[in-house]
Amino acid sequence: MSAAAATAAASYSLVRQPAMETGLLEVSMGPHHPSTHGVFRMDVRLDGETVVALKPVFGYLHRNHEKLAEGMSYLASMPFTDRLDYFNSMTNNWAYALAAEQLLPIEVPERAQYLRVIMAELTRLVNHTSLVGFFLNDLGALGTPLLYAFRERERILDLFEQASGARMMCNYFRFGGLRCDVPEGWLARARAVVDAFPRFLDEFEKLLCENEIVLARTQRVGVLSGAQAVNAGITGPMLRASGVNYDLRKVDRYGIYERFAFRVPLGSAGDCYDRFMIRLLEMRESLKILDAALRDIPTGPVMGNAPRVFKPAASETYGRVESPKGELGFYLIADGTTKPYRYRVRPPSFINLTVLEDLCVGHTIADAVVILGSVDIVLGEVDR
Amino acid sequence: MSTPAWHEPVLQQFPAVRWDGAARALIVPPELARAVAEWLTQPDHGAWDFCSNVTGVDYLPREVKEKSKRPDGTEEIVVRTEPGSLQVVYHLYSVAQRSGPLVLKQVVPRQAPAAVSLTPVWRSCELQEREVYDLFGVSFEGHPDLRRILMWDEFTGHPMRKDYAEPQDYEWEPTPHGDVLEKHRRGKVIIA
Amino acid sequence: MRLLGFGILKGMAVTLENFVRSYFDRDRRHHLFTKEYAWEPGAPAEVLPARADTTVTAHSRNFPILLHDGADPMGGIRCVACQICERECPPQCIYIEKDYDEQGKYIKRPAIFDIDLSVCMSCQICVEVCPFDAIVMDSQFELSTANRFGGLLQHRDQLLKSNEYYHRIHPEEARARDDRMAQEKAEKEAKQAAADAAKKKAAEAKAAAEIAAEKSKPEPSAPTAGGAA
């Protein structure tokens, strides 16, 4: 048990007094609960309203994605990756394509590289806006920030639909490029969306960032130190909110990210407010990338010289990308057939749940909901 | 793809550790795993502070046919059974030095597989080792909370093993399926 | 130091602005509101549906359909029941049986082609792997039935749609596909023609050779004849 949990437990023992014996209340929050972000359960033990212990329970959506993928061809798993983190199908696609392209190197054409970056950053906007909306919903705002977020998300989903045919389950990336080019006029429409986005962010920040209730509810709630975060494998905005400068777009420089100038916002306190603000700030940086990518994108093919049947030689690889929720990795073992011998997804939201109990203990049940919201999980990915 | 030789200091420090060049992974005997892990986290040994990915791989026993020459010069085909194994794979990165991945593998037998938990070293293994325990059946010594994680507690078997045979229809017994069928028999639901 | 509640007032200004602008801002009225239906007047052009009776746009994909050329569905069916899509379908929702004539000869069309829409996940892999451009994605989604066991199993004749229909729902994509097919066909024909020409040439050459051989034949035969004589 970590230090934070230990101090909380100590203060709890002080509350217990012989004269006023109070019992603990065990509440099973979920799997049917409005704010567990899907079918997720938290077995919470409460002293009054204070969380004494919390155990996350999941697996309700488990479909053994990995086993399924080991039974089908490499390409056939691509649409299933959409369904991992169904908010970010584009980055899921990318992570899988990246790992597969490490198994069997295929040159990705320039235009496809740019489109990949554009899609990934648009996905990041989708994820972060919605996350902020959901987070505020967990705080008790009656859907207003969420619907503002969805208003913007809708525009981006329209773009996704026009490019890939589907709004959420895009299934757009292929080993060596993209399934198809974007339709005519798409780049101009994307440009319009990107140009209008800062106005929305301004509105969002005005609505939320100085709101005393938001400040009071999120600051110094669920504090996670940088060292603890690294040790617990926390990745993504949650890690950077704890002040650790580790963004795979900078570290691994996959794709063509080294061509874009963007900064990585870092939090200082590692509390819920930082996690929320880091996401807001990251969106601004994503807009910078989008701006440059839409400006520089060349014409040309979007599919590299991929073999008709994807059949890598026996080898193993681990490919990872900076998905909006954290490090999304694919560990593939090829055995020389058309099916992967081992297919493993490293789901960021699953591993980010490692520290949930440490963050929640000592706070109230209302904070537990907020902390869970700030972790940003999607059960499709946690349970796989 | 060439990666720097991060593994070489480990091999020098721990002679029992082997290097699998094809998989580009360090094969660590389970009894040494904790020591190797703790050694690796030291700043001057690479500062591998971030264990990104933990998973299992199941290798079934397989038959290998080998030609061998008899002393009299005729050839003979010898069928030899290679024992299967379970591997627990750790992908390590260093946030401090921005290096990685260094792959660590614990290889354990398929019967009663017991690996050593690295959760005390890297907290990020906690849920992932539980998952390996759940889906592959590898038990981890020293894990603080080794329970099933994705499957339900009453579940038997380890679905990610290659020889796992799934039951005919999961949905039949525990879901309302049966009730629905019963209703159908009474003429309330039409099944095409 | 400000009074408690100043940030709240700032936020309230934002919501009030949205409230007021929802009535007066044209952009917001037409673009950002929940669209009741996409064909609602004033909806921007790029989201307009291809047909008036669906709510989906020309780019969206839904479930697969089989294409046929010409007016007769079975006459012009493109599918040859090669079963590649059946094998590649990630959720395994396609079931195909080949068709045979009375003599038991395979006649390059499916006898049974079923897609279970309750299983299909609209991933479009079948479209990609099809070498015959026989299967494409529909945009029709009003498919609900009261029958949950098999009501969503679409059979061959339900799945067959004409190429014109495809042009109606996905004009751009259909045009591109037709162009490519025409090009491929032209290439194939050219190849065929070349092959034919080559064959012809070869045949001619062969014939010529044969003729030559014929011509030269008597010569060796002569001695035989002679020999025989």
Add this chain to the structure above:
Amino acid sequence: MIEGVAFYILSTVAVLGALLAVSRRNLVHGVFALLLFFAALSGLFVMLMADYVAAVQVLVYVGAVGILQLFAIMLTEHVTGDDLRRLGARGWFWGLMLAVALPVVLLLPPLLNGEPPVPPAAPQSTARQLGSQLMEHYVVPLEVLALLLTGALIGAVAVAHGPEKDPPGKDRPA
């Protein structure tokens, strides 16, 4: 006539509420029955044209004392309220004696006098009178009471606060 009917209804409710309050095994039910009794009592006050007292009765007894009792029950080990153990009835004799003696003592003087007391005419503007009485005639007892209550409040806070403890999330330097 209407007053008579109302009186009997309210009295019946009050008596029933009181009986239920002492007879229910379920503590929460008992408290709710007691609150019913308080409410009926305030109805009786209204009938006496003492609407100020009636309002205060509701505000203080139903709104505050009742809630306090419910809170107290929530702090006991049986949060659900039903305690199936039989309570010992050892004091029943003295209880009965008390129950008989109280009305006798209260009702004895008028019974001996033989004539019912004449109720005084209901004073107008009871709130104002009460206020001025409290502030002028009974100011010292009022202040003493206020002091007592403040002391009790501080004591309650001290008890609830418990011994010195660290605020959560802050590590105190050793």
Add this chain to the structure above:
Amino acid sequence: MTQTLLNLLAIAVPLAVGFASLFAFTTWLERKILARIQNRIGPNRISLPFTRFRRLFGLIQPAADGLKMLAKEDIVPRDADKLLHLLAPILSLVPPMMVLCLLPLELPYATAGMRALQAAALDNAVLLFFAITSLNTLAVFMAGWASRNKYSLLGGMRAVAQMVSYEIPLVLSAAVVIMAAGGMNAQAIVEAQRAQWFIFTPWGLAAFLIFFIASLAETNRSPFDLPEAESEIIAGYFTEYSGFKFALFFLGEYLAIFAVSGLAVTLFLGGGAGPWVAAYPALSCVWFLAKIFALIFVMIWLRGTLPRLRVDQLMGFAWKFLLPLSLLNLFVAAAALKLAKPWLSWPVGALVLYGAAVALSRSHRADAAPRTYSYAE
């Protein structure tokens, strides 16, 4: 006798029926306003059956909702306390219904006899108001306890703690008006504001703001809707209620909103006073309702904007911010009323109150402030 009864009915029945139908309208209004705040359209699909009237801006929606509620199955948990589970929604409806009669609405057809009979004419109308609304707490507790659900119980306990705490600033801020008007008769309070509404004095404004905030908490409105905090405890004390019992809670809640807004209008906003009332007395009623709806609009607006406070912050706000401020306000008002020199007492009063509020703000959010962030290249 009969005449009195008839008069009573003539007052009570229109109030009950009128406010109940206003409830339906208010649910529609709330959904519409929230929808517009959130860039949605809101309910607009229900048409009047058997007529040409399609949609009607969704005004028929509440009727459809009501029918739906009536038709729904009434689910009582197996382990619930059946009797209390049934009584709680009814009890939650009674107090707001009763206090609505205490509002000094000048019904257009009211005769002098009827006006004298109105509960608002009681000497202790305001006190009665607070007394009866405190009963609401019981209903909430009853519902939370009787459901045998942990969320319900948590919600019930939260509600009780919250309502008891916020009753104090509520009463204290009303006390300022009672002091100024010299009585608790609702009609007299309105009468006392003939020259000037109490909200237009520094202490009146402060009292109004405190009253309004406390009334939000009393009626469990956002941002104080902890007892029914959806994201935390599902629906709080009415988690286990369905069908018509749920509708009754809903109705009770809205009637309480009417009642408390009506009281705010009475105490601070001059009751039914407004332009042209002198010429057309019937307008008084309209003005009264218009002011109520203005307050309700603000409530909806707040609900569309704000997240929810936490329990400890909620209690802290009541005890450490509102209570001291309302106590101070009481002194300021008393001093100003005694002084009776507006040119002196107003600026001083305003300054004192503002200073106190700022000082309390500072102590209240000393550690919560927006931050600046660093970037790594």
